[in-house]
Amino acid sequence: MIYNERNIRKEIVLEAAKQIMMAARTAPKGKGVDIIEIITLSHDSLPTLSENMRSEGKKRGMMFFLRDADNIEQADAVILIGTRRHPLGLNCAYCGAKTCGENPESNPCAINSIDVGIAIGSACSKAADLRIDTRVMFSAGTTAQSMNLLPGCNQIIALALSVSSKNPFFDRKFQAPKQ
Secondary structure (H helix, E strand, O other), X not given: OOOOHHHHHHHHHHHHHHHHHHHHHOOOOHHHOOOEEEEEEEHHHHHHHHHHXXXXXXXXXXXXXXXXXXXXXXXXXXXXXXXXXXXXXXXXXXXXXXXHHHOOOOOOOHHHHHHHHHHHHHHHHHHHHOOXXXXXXXXXXXXXXXXXXXXXXXXXXXEEEEOOOOOXXXXXXXXXXXX
């Protein structure tokens, strides 16, 4: 059997995404409480995310969402890493409230946010080990949140993945919206 890399690239990226998701899963969590949710969107799901990013960017007046939407269309897959709100009772005041009990429901627990950051770091590290090009994207994550792709998660960050001869997430140029 002969395998041409160009013919199996998308399949290989999805296999790599499974390893990257496991790296995020095994990342340390505050007090050992695991409230991280992780999914991968395959290439055929990306046009919908990209379209929603354009709408979200226009609605928010954040035009960088349009550039990022173009990147999502160039990606082979996107991993979403999110967390549910779950104050850990540390009363650390990192959220701005003096105690966890004083932290309003609308405000995330800072330790939960840190957990997402550590999971993203582990995921990026694994992607680098696998020589997969990546880009961490708030824009795609917040759009995924508005699409309810990770139900119950109030903080989502996206990790776009690409395997190509040129990293599409590097040297990105902003293009003005088409009239």
